[in-house]
Amino acid sequence: MNLTDRVVVITGGAGGIGAALARRFAAEGAAAVVVADLDAGAARAVAAGVGPVARAVGMDVTDEEQVRTLVADTEQRYGRIDLFCANAGVSTGGGVEVDDAGWDRAWRVNVLSHVYAARAVLPAMLARGGGHLLMTCSAAGVLTAVGDAAYTATKHAAVGFAEWLAITYRDQGIRVSALCPQGVDTPMLADGLAAGHLGARVIAASGAVLTPDEVADSVIAGLAEERFLILPHPEVAAYARRRAEDPDGWQAGLRKLVRRLRA
Template sequence: MRVDGRVVVITGAAGGIGAALARRFAAEGAAGIVLSDLDLDAVTALAGELKVDAQGVRTDVTVSDEVRALVDAALRRYGRVDLFCSNAGITTGIGLEDGDALWQRSWAVNVQAHVYAARAVLPAMLERGEGYLLQTCSAAGLLTAVGDAPYTVTKHAAVALAEWLSITYGDRGIRVSALCPQGVDTPMLRDGLDAGHVGARVTAASGAVLSPDDVADAVIAGLADERFLILPHPEVGTYLAHKTQNPDRWLAGMRRLAGGIAG
């Protein structure tokens, strides 16, 4: 898929990867962009900066009716949604300690939000016989997030959902990509570093920390090739191969890495 002339919806668009995607899609000539976030002021301001038709919509992606309303707003304005970028996500920095509220919030944002988006946008896409779902899943969904159990588990679930959607709807004109970056210079990573989260420190130490614009470049290339896995950090593919070829060795290496960072 090429973005020029397309209608795009982006969640988690107030900053970081979401905002970078919006700017890049606008530069590519998108026909219209709907920017969604809890921070309405931020996405409204961003919409005003873009040199294409755009609007900001406040959406809590953990509420099914609000996600459906977001899709309905895009359909009313543009008549179609060509690409839905389910991008909102959160980290926690916790393990197995008593943090049920954070576990539930992680499931809601990192998994159920993707379910609600697909449920809302797929009927119109299937009726037209085409559409694209881009789901931000993180390298943690393929590998792990040391020190953050909820993030690891929910991002694995997000990749699994993307796989299921591709298998189920791929022959009906629906294309699916899982965006799996590693370290990206976003408020999420910076907040984790400021809080001293081991996972954020491992991520920052494990390879290059890309800018959100770098990720947007990778997305444009991945969409053009219609690749399922979009890996802004190519080394993630190498790590994944090592993991699948010899899980025990990979786990031992991750323990050493985590222990060195924590120490």
């Protein structure tokens, strides 16, 4: 996909990767960039920084009616949506002890929001014979987020759903990409480090933390090549192969890392 003259919607657009995507898409010549976020004020600030092509919308991705309204209003205002970026995400920083409310929130934000987005945008995209969905799934979706059970489980589900969409709709002109970065310098990582979450410490110890703008560079390249898996950290592909070929050895290596960090 070439971003010139495209209409783009980004959820979770008020910071981190979402804000970087908004800036980069505008720089690439997008006709409109809709910055949607639960924090309406922060979304407005990002849109103001992006410029006149950007529009801010306050909305909750876990409310399907609000997702439908976002899509309908955008299509009415601009005539279409070329690229929908389902980018909102949450972590818990915990394991099986996380309560049901925490698991439910992770499920609704990290998985169901993608389902709601697909339900809303696919009819018009299919009618036009084209469109692209970009889903921020995280490297946790192909590996494991050590220290965060709910994040791991829901991000695996998100990758699985994205793959299902790609297989089901590719021949009808719909492109699907799963964005799977590892460590990114975002508020989510900073908050995890401040709270002492093991997963955040593992990411920081890896020494491979990218900026959101670097992730946006990878997204532009991935969209241009219509890749399913967009891996800003290329080493994730090698890790995934190692995990598939030798799951016991892969797990042993992670356990060793966890023991070192806990010590």
